[in-house]
Amino acid sequence: MPDPAPFDPAEFDPADLDPADPSPLLARLRRAARVLPLANGFVVVTGHEEALEVLRHPACGSSPIALRYLDRLPAGAARDEMGHRINFLDPPDHPRVRGLVSKAFTPRRVEAIRPWMERTADELIDRVAATPDDDGTVDLLARFAHQLPSLVISELLGVPIADRDRLTGWSDAVAPLLGVEVSGDDLRGAVAAAESFHDYLGALLDERRAVPGNDLLSALVTAEDDGDRLERVELLSLAATLYSAGHRTTRDLFTNGMSELLADPARWGRVVDGTWAVPDVVSEFLRHDTPTLYVARVALADVAIGGITVPAGSPVLVYLSAANRDPVAYEDPDGFRPGRGGPPNLSFAFGAHYCIGASLARSEAETMLATLVRRVPGLSSAGRPLRWHLRGPFRGLDELRVLTAGATAHR
Numbered sequence: 363m364p365d366p367a368p369f370d371p372a373e374f375d376p377a378d379l380d381p382a383d384p385s386p387l388l389a390r391l392r393r394a395a396r397v398l399p400l401a402n403g404f405v406v407v408t409g410h411e412e413a414l415e416v417l418r419h420p421a422c423g424s425s426p427i428a429l430r431y432l433d434r435l436p437a438g439a440a441r442d443e444m445g446h447r448i449n450f451l452d453p454p455d456h457p458r459v460r461g462l463v464s465k466a467f468t469p470r471r472v473e474a475i476r477p478w479m480e481r482t483a484d485e486l487i488d489r490v491a492a493t494p495d496d497d498g499t500v501d502l503l504a505r506f507a508h509q510l511p512s513l514v515i516s517e518l519l520g521v522p523i524a525d526r527d528r529l530t531g532w533s534d535a536v537a538p539l540l541g542v543e544v545s546g547d548d549l550r551g552a553v554a555a556a557e558s559f560h561d562y563l564g565a566l567l568d569e570r571r572a573v574p575g576n577d578l579l580s581a582l583v584t585a586e587d588d589g590d591r592l593e594r595v596e597l598l599s600l601a602a603t604l605y606s607a608g609h610r611t612t613r614d615l616f617t618n619g620m621s622e623l624l625a626d627p628a629r630w631g632r633v634v635d636g637t638w639a640v641p642d643v644v645s646e647f648l649r650h651d652t653p654t655l656y657v658a659r660v661a662l663a664d665v666a667i668g669g670i671t672v673p674a675g676s677p678v679l680v681y682l683s684a685a686n687r688d689p690v691a692y693e694d695p696d697g698f699r700p701g702r703g704g705p706p707n708l709s710f711a712f713g714a715h716y717c718i719g720a721s722l723a724r725s726e727a728e729t730m731l732a733t734l735v736r737r738v739p740g741l742s743s744a745g746r747p748l749r750w751h752l753r754g755p756f757r758g759l760d761e762l763r764v765l766t767a768g769a770t771a772h773r
Contacts, residue, residue, distance in 0.1 A: 448460060658680070
């Protein structure tokens with residue numbers, strides 16, 4: 363199909379993307395060039411193989427990205443958080459911090475919380491089934507997909523349940539800081555939210571340092587490697603990052619995918635009857651409706667990517683969502699086909715900065731989907747128009763209205 367209108371790919375702006383469906387414009391970029399220098403000095407990568415090249419290349423670093431963000435931030439919590447985010451660190455800082463985090467955020471800790479997670483998912487469905495809204499519908503995002511990851515990360519970090527809505531509000535307000543451009547209002551709101559967020563987390567860290575518990579925050583405070591421990595500013599940035607990423611991206615990956623799954627009742631039927639396995643469906647959620655559209659890197663030296671020389675100092679936007687729909691990597695890339703062949707999706711990135719919470723996010727999404735299949739096999743879309751948003755690199759729904767007739771009793 364020909365492109366619908368004249369288009370200068372070199373003038374691409376991330377703000378041009380349609381939150382409801384960014385894929386058509388990203389596909390046009392990929393057709394123009396899989397590694398595309400822009401007029402503003404950025405380089406956009408949309409091919410799967412080329413994205414892998416960037417993500418695993420030692421000369422494609424993350425630390426200069428923090429400097430770009432810091433230039434627009436005043437002294438304070440927001441600046442501290444962005445300057446110490448684990449995904450903006452390069453060696454030697456990154457392996458040191460990631461090694462210490464790995465001592466606390468272990469696979470055993472994630473596996474240990476799974477029974478609690480499954481019980482909590484059932485309890486949430488009990489409430490959803492018992493109290494639909496007046497029109498008979500339920501917002502699956504607000505009542506379930508947001509609730510479970512928020513409860514899980516709160517439980518893991520030892521955040522009191524009564525405080526989690528405040529923390530969610532702060533983390534959502536800080537999210538625009540990760541965008542390529544930030545409006546004045548968003549910037550002021552993010553800076554104020556970061557101060558409140560860090561004040562709260564700082565008090566919680568002081569409590570855990572005085573009286574350690576069995577939670578992840580206590581484990582981060584006490585993690586040690588050859589006498590090295592995380593500094594307070596590193597702990598604050600980590601706690602804020604883990605809390606934000608620990609619920610927002612999981613919520614979005616699940617509801618983004620569920621909106622596609624429920625768009626065709628036959629698809630939901632294939633999950634209910636076992637034709638499509640739950641882990642395969644979650645993998646397709648991640649690939650087809652990627653919640654984090656892009657990650658950024660900076661060329662630390664001249665780097666050849668996809669046969670194109672990226673000059674030293676160039677900021678590179680790796681569009682994970684475009685790589686996940688690359689027709690060179692996937693047959694029928696725009697189709698929703700759980701169990702498909704092809705390479706693993708790049709929704710959690712790759713290489714040294716592969717998402718440290720990937721296994722937790724998958725476990726949560728699989729638990730939510732399996733619970734719906736078991737408890738609400740008659741689930742269907744309410745047919746409401748979908749409202750999408752883009753906050754920085756994060757794409758998600760404002761709500762997902764469904765009908766839950768025939769929900770089964772908790773057993």
